[in-house]
Amino acid sequence: MRIGIVGGGIAGLTAAIRLLEQGHHIFLFEKDEKLGGLAQAIDFSGNKLDKFYRHIFKSDLDIIDLIDELKLTDKLKWMKSTLGFYYEGKIYNFTTPFDLLKFSPLPFFDRIKLGLMALYLKRVKNWKKYENITAKQWIEKYVGKKVYEVVWGPLLYQKFADRAEEIAMAWLYGRISARFKSREKGGAQEVLGYMDGSFEVLINTMEKIILGKGGKIFKNSPVNKIITENNKLKAIKTNSGEYEFDALILTCSPMIIKNLYNWDNDYLLKLNSHEYFGAIALIISLKKSLSKIYWLNVADKNSPFVAVVEHTNFISASNYLGNNIIYLGKYLSTENRLYHLSNEELKDTFFNYLEKINPLFNKKDVIEYKVVREPFAQPVVKKNYSKILLDFRTPLKGVYVANMSQIYPEDRGMSYSVGLGNKISEIIKSDNK
Secondary structure (H helix, E strand, C coil), X not given: CEEEEECCEHHHHHHHHHHHHXXXXXXXXXXXXXXXXXXXXXXXXXXXXXXXXXXXXXXXXXXXXXXXXXXXXXXXXXXXXXXXXEECCEEEECCCHHHHHCCCXXXXXXHHHHHHHHHHHHHCCCHHHHXXXXXXXXXXXXXXXXHHHHXXXXXXXXXXXXXXXXXEHXXXXXXXXXXXXXXECCCCEEEEEEECCCCHHXXXXXXXXXXXXXXXXXXXXXXXXXXXXXXXXXXXXXXXXXXXXXXXXXCCCHHHHCCCCCCCHHHHHHHHCCCEEEEEEEEEEECCCCCCCCXXXXXXXXCCCCEEEXXXXXXXXXXXXXXXXXXXEEEECCCCHHHHCXXXXXXXXXXXXXXXXXXXXXXXXXXXXXXXXXXXXXXXXXXXXXXXXXXXXXXXXXXXXXXHHHCCCCCCCHHHHHHHHHHHHHHHHHHCC
16 A cells, blocks of 8 residues: 655654555655654754653653664663752752652651652552543642642643643653653662664664665655545645555644644544643753753743753763753743744743752853754643544544554653554554455
8 A cells, every 4th residue: 555654753753664564655744854753853062962852761662672673772771860859949859769758848748648649650550540630639639739739730830831730630640650660779760761872863763764665755845735535535735746645644733633634523623622732942052060960840830941951960971072961941832922932032031040040050151052842742631631532543534643642641752652653553454454
């Protein structure tokens, strides 16, 4: 069969490889000049660097298996990470259970309950019981209002702003469960994986395999329209022309999918029910390190960023000309004024706040910086999300969907994208026996 794939992120690339292995003719279309989607890399400080901070967990078996399959295992490095928590003007270590016991903003017994919450959720199998309750409601009821007020409330607000109190507990369960499965030494130490040379090494290898197996890749080629005949897929329309296919996989967000075809009212309602937040990352190269913490959560509603990720506390600065690499990240609605600031305005806004929370930061130490934006980075997962969950098969025969909104209850991540690519290829195989 001739199969088109819209989107050159990890899900689309994985699907392309699997379908080529099944003997199909594959044509992949990517709107950007580079493949990888959210996992793209940039040239920065003398090396390749992921444009958004990135790592994998020990529990991310789909991507680990793919890396092994592609003989890239020697490129995958596992390292211990360190966590921090900024609250009311002070940075607290947040890596080990002992750090948690010393977290003075919470009363002692609330610290115990916060730790037990993670241990409990790690062992939960029936996540569906968290579909019809918000994270706020569950935490306040079972863990305590103080825990929500000090820890989870500010973090959820930083992530989802005025939607924070609507976020389903199922989403938070997925985040915590995955994270704690990546801990070693009885849960005391988190171990994370990173690819030597950035995850672009994986993307480039996948591209070579696709081309080597006869697949076609079209970059700078956004898909504008799905063309049908007798209510069945016929072709797609791109800036460079029309291409006929027997099947089509859409790995783009529901907001893009809804504009590709005149969907029936029921399906259009489902597509419109999905909401995504965008993401901004300010990447800076510094002469000096800011701390020994890899990942600092910023629990302050006034902060313009949710996390300070000192990449070179994870990957050696020797990879980046000896410079220290920092990400300042933020998830937000694309209607938020921050999303539309100029790069210079955004840099000044982020720098001013970073000076406030970390006196070691000096603007004079900045060697270079880069701002990256992505409009569809984080699905907003509210209660009973499964009711709007998109099926992999659309109402239009021959057209399939595989995007990050479908990995529920897990949160977005590269390994889940690999899983999506594997799954959609098996579905197409099953449909065409």
